[in-house]
Amino acid sequence: MALKYFVTGVAGFIGFHLACRLLADGHVVRGLDAVTEYYDPALKEARLAVLDQHPNFSWVRGRLEDPAAMAEALDGHDLDVWVHLAAQAGVRYSLENPESYISANLVGTQAILEAARARSPRHLMIASTSSVYGGNQKVPFSETDPAHFPVSLYAATKKSGEALSHSYAHLFDIPTTCFRFFTVYGPWGRPDMALFKFVERIERDEPIDVYGEGRMSRDFTYVDDLVEGIVDLASCVPESGKPVGPEGLDSLSPVAPWRVVNIAGGSPTGLMAFIEAVERVTGKVARKNMLPMQPGDVAMTMADPTLLRELVGAVPETSLEDGVRAFVEWYADYRRSR
Numbered sequence: 001m002a003l004k005y006f007v008t009g010v011a012g013f014i015g016f017h018l019a020c021r022l023l024a025d026g027h028v029v030r031g032l033d034a035v036t037e038y039y040d041p042a043l044k045e046a047r048l049a050v051l052d053q054h055p056n057f058s059w060v061r062g063r064l065e066d067p068a069a070m071a072e073a074l075d076g077h078d079l080d081v082w083v084h085l086a087a088q089a090g091v092r093y094s095l096e097n098p099e100s101y102i103s104a105n106l107v108g109t110q111a112i113l114e115a116a117r118a119r120s121p122r123h124l125m126i127a128s129t130s131s132v133y134g135g136n137q138k139v140p141f142s143e144t145d146p147a148h149f150p151v152s153l154y155a156a157t158k159k160s161g162e163a164l165s166h167s168y169a170h171l172f173d174i175p176t177t178c179f180r181f182f183t184v185y186g187p188w189g190r191p192d193m194a195l196f197k198f199v200e201r202i203e204r205d206e207p208i209d210v211y212g213e214g215r216m217s218r219d220f221t222y223v224d225d226l227v228e229g230i231v232d233l234a235s236c237v238p239e240s241g242k243p244v245g246p247e248g249l250d251s252l253s254p255v256a257p258w259r260v261v262n263i264a265g266g267s268p269t270g271l272m273a274f275i276e277a278v279e280r281v282t283g284k285v286a287r288k289n290m291l292p293m294q295p296g297d298v299a300m301t302m303a304d305p306t307l308l309r310e311l312v313g314a315v316p317e318t319s320l321e322d323g324v325r326a327f328v329e330w331y332a333d334y335r336r337s338r
């Protein structure tokens with residue numbers, strides 16, 4: 001059945017891919033995006049130019065915190081499923097510009113929650129992050145593990161967003177899923193993230209910065225797998241008191257139609273192995289600037305994907321090699337078109 005989706009951050013990396021997929025599936029997509037200058041807005045405009053070709057796509061340029069923009073995006077559209085992806089992203093940048101995390105991720109998320117309170121969507125879906133597991137020692141990271149120790153302001157604001165949404169889900173009966181993403185990568189990716197930075201520098205024969213002396217690992221998730229997870233979860237609307245699977249597995253709230261779900265495959269890759277994959281695909285050996293761990297970074301992420309599998313029957317599985325190749329091919333095309 002064709003649905004009407006509201007996607008915040010629709011000009012962003014993940015919002016763009018999600019919107020493409022939803023439009024291809026025959027849904028209507030209404031977007032909101034402030035097209036901020038955190039990274040080159042030309043990349044966001046290029047994504048929007050692709051989306052704008054689709055008759056079922058429309059969007060509003062504006063901030064979450066601007067009530068007029070929110071009203072313009074929502075009033076009269078009767079949108080079924082809301083996917084809130086707009087955020088100030090980036091772990092390390094949260095030390096440089098903490099205020100933008102407070103305004104986008106806290107004030108902005110609260111604005112979405114108020115809008116949902118007034119308009120009662122069927123399902124509110126909110127992006128969160130593996131960063132919320134912070135200093136946890138236990139791996140893999142399960143949704144039911146305590147996540148009390150964020151090590152960056154980025155993580156702290158994302159964890160707070162989860163908590164804010166729980167209170168609204170409880171008070172106003174808004175079915176809500178928070179999903180935790182794990183270092184998502186792929187074509188049209190973010191220029192502040194490792195893959196984009198590495199490929200850009202390798203192609204220019206510049207050295208790459210390798211943080212943590214290369215001794216870190218990530219549960220890298222290919223963007224199409226992530227989008228598949230979001231699309232599948234859209235129809236898993238949480239209901240109070242109806243957990244899935246064996247007792248203790250589900251993060252479903254005891255007092256609200258609310259749950260949190262990891263979207264990742266549970267197969268971490270070491271940073272040096274990731275760089276080797278980039279070298280194989282580009283056919284070039286990177287010169288490496290070995291640097292200490294950056295403040296705010298976590299040493300490793302690894303998802304427990306059991307709940308995702310229970311809910312939707314599948315978990316991300318695109319190989320790193322295939323995913324990196326798709327990025328490198330896209331990057332070459334994109335550069336040529338500039």
Ligand SMILES: O=C(O)[C@H]1O[C@H](OP(=O)(O)OP(=O)(O)OC[C@H]2O[C@@H](n3ccc(=O)[nH]c3=O)[C@H](O)[C@@H]2O)[C@H](O)[C@@H](O)[C@H]1O
Pocket residue numbers: 089090091129130131132181182183184192193194195197209210211212216217218271294297
């Ligand atoms: O899932 C998350 O919780 C987060 O994922 C992402 O954060 P990270 O895991 O830090 O991704 P990413 O930059 O690709 O760095 C990957 C690895 O390369 C290392 N890294 C990075 C850059 C660099 O120049 N050198 C380097 O060694 C780096 O130290 C790290 O070990 C999102 O940005 C964030 O929004 C959030 O959603």
